[in-house]
Amino acid sequence: MTVHLHRKPKGLGEPLGRYSHVGVVADGDPVFIAGQVGMAEDGQLYGDGSFADQVRGAYANLGTALAAVGGTFADIVKMTTYLVGGGTHLPEFMSVRGEVFAEIYPDGGYPPNTLLFVERLVEEPLLIEIEAVAAVPGAAQVAVDDA
Structure with a gap:
C-alpha cells in the first residue's frame, strides 16, 4: 500500500504536533x-486503568484491528483521537503518544490526526478513543475471524 504523507504543504503552517x-x-x-479504547479483550481496562495504560491499550487495539485485515500502522490514512476531560490529560497524552509513535512510526511519517476533547465516552471509566481510516491492499478479500 502506498500512502503519500505531506507534513507541511505550501501555504499551510507547521503542524502543531505529530501529524x-x-x-x-x-x-x-x-x-x-x-x-x-483502552479496554482489553476480556473487557477490563488495560494495565491498572491509568490514563497512560488506556492510551497504550487504545493503540494496541488499533494495531490488532489493522492486523485483522492484513494491515499495519503504515496503512493508516487518517486518525481521530477523542480525549475525556478537556485539556487535563493533554500533556500526558502527548508524552505517551510520543513513546508509542516512536515505535510504530520510527521514520517520523505520521498520518493526519484530529484531536478532540469530549465530555465522556460510551462508558464512564474510558478516557481515550482512537478511530482510523486506512488503505490496505487486499483487505476486502481477508477472511476476518469474527469470534
Whole structure:
C-alpha cells in the first residue's frame, strides 16, 4: 500500500504536533476502524486503568484491528483521537503518544490526526478513543475471524 504523507504543504503552517496535514492513498482497499479504547479483550481496562495504560491499550487495539485485515500502522490514512476531560490529560497524552509513535512510526511519517476533547465516552471509566481510516491492499478479500 502506498500512502503519500505531506507534513507541511505550501501555504499551510507547521503542524502543531505529530501529524501530517495531508495523506493521499495511491492504492489499497479502504478500511474504516471504529474508535478503539483502552479496554482489553476480556473487557477490563488495560494495565491498572491509568490514563497512560488506556492510551497504550487504545493503540494496541488499533494495531490488532489493522492486523485483522492484513494491515499495519503504515496503512493508516487518517486518525481521530477523542480525549475525556478537556485539556487535563493533554500533556500526558502527548508524552505517551510520543513513546508509542516512536515505535510504530520510527521514520517520523505520521498520518493526519484530529484531536478532540469530549465530555465522556460510551462508558464512564474510558478516557481515550482512537478511530482510523486506512488503505490496505487486499483487505476486502481477508477472511476476518469474527469470534
